[in-house]
Amino acid sequence: xxxxxxxxxxxxDHGKNPRNxxxxxxxxxxxxxxxxxxxxxxxVYLKLNENKKVEDISFEGQGCAISMASASIMTGLIKGKxxxxxxxxxxxxxxxxxxxxxxxxxxxxxxxxxxxxxxxxVKQYPMRxxxxxxxxxxxxxxxxxxxxxxxxxxx
Amino acid sequence: MNLKNIKKEFPIFRNKVHNNDLVYLDSAxxxxxxxxxxxxxxxxxxxxxxxxxxxxxxxxxxxTNLYENTRSxxxxxxxxxxxxEIVFTKGATEAINLVANSFGQKYLKEGDEVLLTxxxxxxNYVPWHYLRKSKGIKIEFAEINVNGEVTxxxxxxxxxxxxxxxxxxxxxxxxxxxxxxxxxxxxxxxxGIPVLIDGCQSAPHLKLDMxxxxxxxxxxxxxxxxxxxxxGILYAKxxxxxxxxxxxxxxxxxxxxKKESISYGDLPxxxxxxxxxxxQVIAFDESIKFLNKIGIENIVKHExxxxxxxQELLRRNNSVTLIGNPKNKGAVLxxxxxxxxxxxxxxxxxxxxxxxxxxxxxxxxxxxKLGLAATxxxxxxxxxxxxxxxxxxxxxxxxxxxxx
Numbered sequence: 275x276x277x278x279x280x281x282x283x284x285x286x287d288h289g290k291n292p293r294n295x296x297x298x299x300x301x302x303x304x305x306x307x308x309x310x311x312x313x314x315x316x317x318v319y320l321k322l323n324e325n326k327k328v329e330d331i332s333f334e335g336q337g338c339a340i341s342m343a344s345a346s347i348m349t350g351l352i353k354g355k356x357x358x359x360x361x362x363x364x365x366x367x368x369x370x371x372x373x374x375x376x377x378x379x380x381x382x383x384x385x386x387x388x389x390x391x392x393x394x395x396v397k398q399y400p401m402r403x404x405x406x407x408x409x410x411x412x413x414x415x416x417x418x419x420x421x422x423x424x425x426x427x428x429x
Numbered sequence: 430m431n432l433k434n435i436k437k438e439f440p441i442f443r444n445k446v447h448n449n450d451l452v453y454l455d456s457a458x459x460x461x462x463x464x465x466x467x468x469x470x471x472x473x474x475x476x477x478x479x480x481x482x483x484x485x486x487x488x489x490x491x492x493t494n495l496y497e498n499t500r501s502x503x504x505x506x507x508x509x510x511x512x513x514e515i516v517f518t519k520g521a522t523e524a525i526n527l528v529a530n531s532f533g534q535k536y537l538k539e540g541d542e543v544l545l546t547x548x549x550x551x552x553n554y555v556p557w558h559y560l561r562k563s564k565g566i567k568i569e570f571a572e573i574n575v576n577g578e579v580t581x582x583x584x585x586x587x588x589x590x591x592x593x594x595x596x597x598x599x600x601x602x603x604x605x606x607x608x609x610x611x612x613x614x615x616x617x618x619x620x621g622i623p624v625l626i627d628g629c630q631s632a633p634h635l636k637l638d639m640x641x642x643x644x645x646x647x648x649x650x651x652x653x654x655x656x657x658x659x660x661g662i663l664y665a666k667x668x669x670x671x672x673x674x675x676x677x678x679x680x681x682x683x684x685x686x687k688k689e690s691i692s693y694g695d696l697p698x699x700x701x702x703x704x705x706x707x708x709q710v711i712a713f714d715e716s717i718k719f720l721n722k723i724g725i726e727n728i729v730k731h732e733x734x735x736x737x738x739x740q741e742l743l744r745r746n747n748s749v750t751l752i753g754n755p756k757n758k759g760a761v762l763x764x765x766x767x768x769x770x771x772x773x774x775x776x777x778x779x780x781x782x783x784x785x786x787x788x789x790x791x792x793x794x795x796x797x798k799l800g801l802a803a804t805x806x807x808x809x810x811x812x813x814x815x816x817x818x819x820x821x822x823x824x825x826x827x828x829x830x831x832x833x
Binding site: 340 | 768769770771772773776780787788793796802803831832
């Protein structure tokens with residue numbers, strides 16, 4: 275149990291100054307996510323082009339440092355990826371945050387993986403895992419548009 | 430019993446949390462248990478266990494007597510007129526659901542209004558919402574003022590000819606506001622409207638007197654009163670319990686059962702279907718004895734002193750904003766910190782062994798009104814000390830440092 279591992283500089287930085295905050299211009303996919311336990315809210319906007327590539331991605335929301343940093347880092351990594359690649363990265367991240375030691379995907383560079391691994395500190399705080407995963411589930415929901423609002427409580 | 434050494438009565442404080450002494454500031458959520466209560470559960474199961482109210486053997490008779498003893502103790506503790514006005518439930522939530530369900534079934538029809546307040550816990554809103562769905566009733570909310578209080582005038586403003594019941598909290602679990610329930614009940618009764626009081630937060634911290642209050646229904650949560658979980662109490666005036674239909678059907682609540690018809694048992698059995706939380710009821714007698722040994726007057730005095738001390742500490746801390754400023758306030762300190770989410774505050778405080786709650790505290794209506802997604806809340810119990818509040822304040826400062 276180490277607070278410094280949870281609240282690393284990079285998390286605090288992204289939490290305070292989230293990247294890709296706002297509504298992406300000309301978005302054509304979006305979804306809202308909500309964590310009823312803590313009141314965190316996130317709205318993910320995507321612009322997928324005709325080749326199913328993420329041309330733009332952004333989010334709006336309010337929440338704790340972990341959930342804001344997670345959404346901020348996520349949007350940075352996803353921009354420019356194809357839909358299939360997005361799904362692989364999301365699945366890899368969700369597995370890592372729940373049980374696996376490391377990220378396995380070859381779709382991210384080492385420095386990108388390092389950045390993402392900064393979120394792995396939440397593993398020691400089971401109640402806070404949902405904070406880190408909310409935007410990722412919401413991204414999946416935006417792509418699939420299977421469900422309008424992700425309710426992280428039941429995940 | 431001396432409040433100075435009261436922590437010793439609670440075995441939980443012998444344990445360390447992250448190598449620190451536990452500073453438990455989450456009693457509004459649930460209180461810790463004194464050893465006498467824990468021991469009573471153990472003793473009952475190891476030496477005296479039997480179901481109650483059914484068999485005639487030695488153990489059954491003894492257990493039934495113990496179970497009914499607690500009912501009498503509760504009656505005295507809250508000064509109810511009749512022992513049979515005390516109904517055991519699985520929690521205050523079930524107590525409110527019972528009233529909403531049974532009262533709604535018999536007395537409410539489309540267009541009727543139920544008056545709540547913006548301070549209500551979800552457990553005193555959602556059960557009424559079901560009636561909105563099933564019967565088409567309307568739910569009105571008396572508004573809070575800038576101090577996070579609900580005044581008599583605010584209630585009066587929302588009473589109409591269609592108001593059929595008023596259901597309000599006695600003490601807000603977020604702003605700490607103590608409502609002028611006696612005046613509200615008097616006003617409501619002058620218009621022929623019954624009143625349910627959600628007493629979850631008040632019961633552990635205020636002197637209760639059902640006859641003086643003259644309320645129709647009062648819901649109590651035992652686990653917030655240094656008692657076991659899985660147990661609540663519904664106080665209801667006898668005439669209501671006689672008039673209302675049963676909430677759940679099952680064994681123990683019936684008189685005669687035929688293929689064509691069923692008649693229900695006497696009070697309070699009519700509302701206690703199935704095997705009840707027997708051990709919890711019997712152990713709750715120890716909680717009442719514990720409260721009586723300290724004396725509710727001493728508890729009120731102790732918690733008010735701590736509250737003033739805590740409020741002053743947090744007011745002087747310029748990174749903290751207190752939520753609500755009611756004149757008449759119970760043992761709750763809700764707050765926010767600039768640019769730090771309550772969940773981050775709670776995680777960082779936890780590292781120091783300081784247990785608070787963060788979130789909407791099951792009061793989303795109130796948080797929407799306040800324009801906040803979440804708040805952090807430190808709530809007090811008999812075992813808290815000024816040292817606990819000093820630790821809270823210094824952990825808050827540590828939190829500020831991390832986010833600087």
